[in-house]
Amino acid sequence: MKTEELLKTTKEILELAGFQCLHVFGEHDATINLYICNVEIEESPLITEDVITSVHHLVGRILYSQNEPIGIPFIIDINNKQKDHIEKMKKQSDVFMDRAKSFGISVAFPPMSAYERLLIHTYIASCDNFSTESQGEGVERHIVISYKEKS
Numbered sequence: 001m002k003t004e005e006l007l008k009t010t011k012e013i014l015e016l017a018g019f020q021c022l023h024v025f026g027e028h029d030a031t032i033n034l035y036i037c038n039v040e041i042e043e044s045p046l047i048t049e050d051v052i053t054s055v056h057h058l059v060g061r062i063l064y065s066q067n068e069p070i071g072i073p074f075i076i077d078i079n080n081k082q083k084d085h086i087e088k089m090k091k092q093s094d095v096f097m098d099r100a101k102s103f104g105i106s107v108a109f110p111p112m113s114a115y116e117r118l119l120i121h122t123y124i125a126s127c128d129n130f131s132t133e134s135q136g137e138g139v140e141r142h143i144v145i146s147y148k149e150k151s
Helices: 003-016 049-065 081-103 114-125
Strands: 021-029 034-041 074-078 130-135 142-147
Touching: 003 021, 003 034, 003 049, 003 074, 034 081, 049 074, 049 081, 074 081, 081 114, 081 142, 114 130, 114 142
Parallel strands: 034 074
Antiparallel strands: 021 034, 130 142
16 A cells, blocks of 8 residues: 555645644554544544545545555545544443454444444454344344353
8 A cells, every 4th residue: 555645645635625734644453453544633623534535535546546556445534533433442342342252142233333333343353252243124233242152
């Protein structure tokens, strides 16, 4: 993955939209195998999850059209909004893993988006003795986590 292109393209799109980028940098989160393009801008009520998702989509399409392979999954994070959400999802996963292990039962997460399920599946896959499975359909789709003792 050409991370420099990802960072440069993200900055260009945000500046074309009228935002002043104060700092742009990337980092790899190995616990969820995700490259995070971090952008710090002046606080603005215009930066919502929908805007971040749109910027992510535009950057992905631009890089794809330029034959710049992404390589690994990435997200665009503006003012740590996504990073905070990822950390919250990890903490929730830790609580559910503790319940599954302590009580020896399968524990169901509440329904969530495909993106949140991907984060949790990837995070828990890096933890020994746990397995995850998506169940349900549509808006009721959720993750069930199980703990298995090593034999």
